Amino acid sequence: MNSDTTKPHGHLLLRTLAMPGDTNPNGDIFGGWILSQMDIAGGILAKELAKGRVVTIGINAMKFMHPVHVGDTVGCYGKLLHTGTTSITLHLQVWVKTSQGEHYQVTEADFTYVAIDADGKKRPLASNP
Numbered sequence: 001m002n003s004d005t006t007k008p009h010g011h012l013l014l015r016t017l018a019m020p021g022d023t024n025p026n027g028d029i030f031g032g033w034i035l036s037q038m039d040i041a042g043g044i045l046a047k048e049l050a051k052g053r054v055v056t057i058g059i060n061a062m063k064f065m066h067p068v069h070v071g072d073t074v075g076c077y078g079k080l081l082h083t084g085t086t087s088i089t090l091h092l093q094v095w096v097k098t099s100q101g102e103h104y105q106v107t108e109a110d111f112t113y114v115a116i117d118a119d120g121k122k123r124p125l126a127s128n129p
Helices: 031-050
Strands: 011-017 054-059 073-083 087-097 103-115
Touching: 011 031, 031 054, 031 073, 031 087, 031 103
Parallel strands: none
Antiparallel strands: 011 073, 054 103, 073 087, 087 103
16 A cells, blocks of 8 residues: 555546435445445546456455545545556545545555456457556
């Protein structure tokens, strides 16, 4: 994991607003919702890089550094870490901007995607991303 938490790394892939329906029993935004936003964001970039369909095959450990609250703007940032014959690994970070203007990192993880064909079978990447 990256120890520099002063600014996002990579490109902004997805931006959304944390809503009341996304809360856990404590009133904070549910961690699973954050994970799904990261997977959506990473899937967008992986699909572009693979020039076709991809599936998520792995996520390394995640640690939540700060809670996310209703009304926070959630941004998912990502950058390419590695490509294999059929796989793409991305480093994804989530940052929030609060209504008070604070900006901080919430979590990060490495997501691995595999390129698939129309039958759902692994396929070689179209070209080196």
